[in-house]
Amino acid sequence: MEPADTRPDARRVQLEALRALGPDGRSELVESLSEDIRLVTLAGIRERTGEDDEAAQVGELIALWHGPAAAAAVARRFPAP
Amino acid sequence: MFDLLGVVVEALDSENVVHMVAGSVASARHGEARATQDIDIVIDPSPDQMDRLLHRLRSGNLYVGDGHAALAHRSAFNVIDTRSGWKVDLIVMRDREFSRVELGRRQPATFGPVETHVASPEDCVLSKLEWASGSGSERQLRDVRSLLAIQGPSMDTAYLERWAAVLGVSDLLAEVRPQPGT
Numbered sequence: 071m072e073p074a075d076t077r078p079d080a081r082r083v084q085l086e087a088l089r090a091l092g093p094d095g096r097s098e099l100v101e102s103l104s105e106d107i108r109l110v111t112l113a114g115i116r117e118r119t120g121e122d123d124e125a126a127q128v129g130e131l132i133a134l135w136h137g138p139a140a141a142a143a144v145a146r147r148f149p150a151p
Numbered sequence: 152m153f154d155l156l157g158v159v160v161e162a163l164d165s166e167n168v169v170h171m172v173a174g175s176v177a178s179a180r181h182g183e184a185r186a187t188q189d190i191d192i193v194i195d196p197s198p199d200q201m202d203r204l205l206h207r208l209r210s211g212n213l214y215v216g217d218g219h220a221a222l223a224h225r226s227a228f229n230v231i232d233t234r235s236g237w238k239v240d241l242i243v244m245r246d247r248e249f250s251r252v253e254l255g256r257r258q259p260a261t262f263g264p265v266e267t268h269v270a271s272p273e274d275c276v277l278s279k280l281e282w283a284s285g286s287g288s289e290r291q292l293r294d295v296r297s298l299l300a301i302q303g304p305s306m307d308t309a310y311l312e313r314w315a316a317v318l319g320v321s322d323l324l325a326e327v328r329p330q331p332g333t
Binding site: 085088089091093094096097098099100101103104105106107108125128131132135136140143144147148 | 152153176179180181182183184185186187188189212214216229231233234235236237238260261262263297300301303
């Protein structure tokens with residue numbers, strides 16, 4: 071099954087573009103997409119919580135992405151000052 | 152994200168631990184690039200290497216999970232960069248023939264400035280099919296379809312078919328392979 075929101079001809083163009091990027095280009099795209107999502111997530115956390123402290127924002131992100139157990143383990147090892 | 156990868160790979164290389172990037176980052180490299188929240192690295196350390204690896208990683212801003220337990224149970228442990236939130240899962244290689252063959256077929260790869268190794272496209276397909284078989288995940292199958300479409304005829308189909316049969320995923324492989332004329 072192909073993506074429901076993409077027409078077959080558009081999908082062919084999309085796949086050809088990904089093929090043309092090559093493995094290193096696709097790897098760089100992964101990093102860039104992932105970093106964009108991380109920054110958007112941190113911005114959402116700032117908005118929701120009003121938290122200004124960067125370390126606390128990252129703590130929230132760790133809980134959101136990697137689960138509360140991981141966040142608690144990190145907090146035990148790196149307690150807030 | 153590749154900053155953390157670089158720190159972990161440098162530690163693995165320093166201790167001569169055989170390793171390869173696997174999971175979503177590997178399959179995205181070979182197929183459809185997508186955002187991810189972590190990087191999977193398969194490792195095959197001795198107990199002494201694990202000791203030294205943990206010592207090397209446990210510095211600065213990295214949270215490092217229980218590597219000794221992961222080695223004993225052939226499971227995984229986390230390395231989390233507490234400044235950014237990025238996570239690497241270090242996965243101890245499973246004790247089975249496919250996992251040994253898969254690690255042996257790893258390929259050199261660069262991720263930004265990081266020089267390391269990555270699971271082959273065929274092994275990414277097989278791992279995703281095995282995962283999909285257990286979880287019923289349609290997303291895994293979509294990733295495999297993209298990977299097959301992007302790699303095209305460069306895939307080693309004999310290898311794929313042989314190991315799909317061993318892993319019990321031949322039906323899934325047949326389902327995701329492109330049909331003639333598509």
